[in-house]
Amino acid sequence: MRAFVVDAFTDTAFAGNPAGVVLLDSPADPAWMQSVAAELRHSETAFVVVGGPPDEPKPLRWFTPTTEVPLCGHATLATAHVLGGDQRFDTRSGVLTCTALPDGWIGMDFPADRAEPVEPPEAIAAGLPGITVEATAQAATKVLVLAASAAEVRAVRPDFTALATVPSRGVIVTAPGDRPGVDFVSRVFSPQVGIQEDPVTGSAHCTLATWWAERLHRDPRNSDFVGEQASARGGTVRMALRGDRVGLRGRAVTVLSGDLLV
Structure with missing residues (x-):
């Protein structure tokens, strides 16, 4: 399967936040995803299922080297970048929408998390x-x-x-x-x-x-x-x-x- 390393929140290589992105044809075993994330050792690695119906949100999960997390911004940005910008993802934090903007940036719609x-x-x-x-x-x-x-x-x-x-x-x-x-x-x-x-x-x-x-x-x-x-x-x-x-x-x-x- 295809795998990528993407520097997110930057337009310069070796800056911003690196994320792993793994493209899956079907949902994968969580223990295997955790092992891959531990191997890549980025703060988060994203696993996205691209083999489903094209009009449905793509299942997306994020793992640190030690655990799964409910929301990750930079790895979502990295995944949308790999897949071409305009995407919808089905996640533990609900459906997240990403949009390719005319200036080359990618917009992401996330839930506010008030403190x-x-x-x-x-x-x-x-x-x-x-x-x-x-x-x-x-x-x-x-x-x-x-x-x-x-x-x-x-x-x-x-x-x-x-x-x-x-x-x-x-x-x-x-x-x-x-x-x-x-x-x-x-x-x-x-x-x-x-x-x-x-x-x-x-x-x-x-x-x-x-x-x-x-x-x-x-x-x-x-x-x-x-x-x-x-x-x-x-x-x-x-x-x-x-x-x-x-x-x-x-x-x-x-x-x-x-x-x-x-």
Whole structure:
């Protein structure tokens, strides 16, 4: 079967977030998919069934090297890129629609994931040395931490042993943008699911868009944002908040294609 490595949320090879994409003729055994994801060792590998009826959404699942996840933005973008842009996918998070845009970007329609204020989990202070925690909130799968500045977000060197004890699938650290054209910066750490730092995280921006709408005094029913994920590889995510949905826009580059033999 065909397999690909795609750098997502970038138009430059070896930047953004690499994802594996495996094309299936029929649904595969989850244990086998987990083994393939562990072999490829990207933050997520997408498995999409392309052998079904052409007018039906294609079944799509995502696996980290250690576990299946309910939603992944960059691997969805990578899959749509491989398949030609305009796609509908049947996933654990509902039907996700991807659209090829005239400027070469791909748009994705995702559910918003709003975060509610909570007390900081005990491990946050130890796990994020140097971060001035101004607020914390809990989304469906990740804890969001508001830092005092983008400089703190860029500079933090997490204690991943401590962060792995946070009762969540990951931790988002964010602050207001520090350069023109960027509304906010973020980084995402998910040692709980085998990913120390995710280079660019589409699903996290489903939370970030809703969080920053209030703090940047934007309309929570209809607002556009630009986010920079300040990992070593880096990436830019354009967002359109539309009530309970978030439109994510990104580009992608295929860096490898071949045959999966086992």
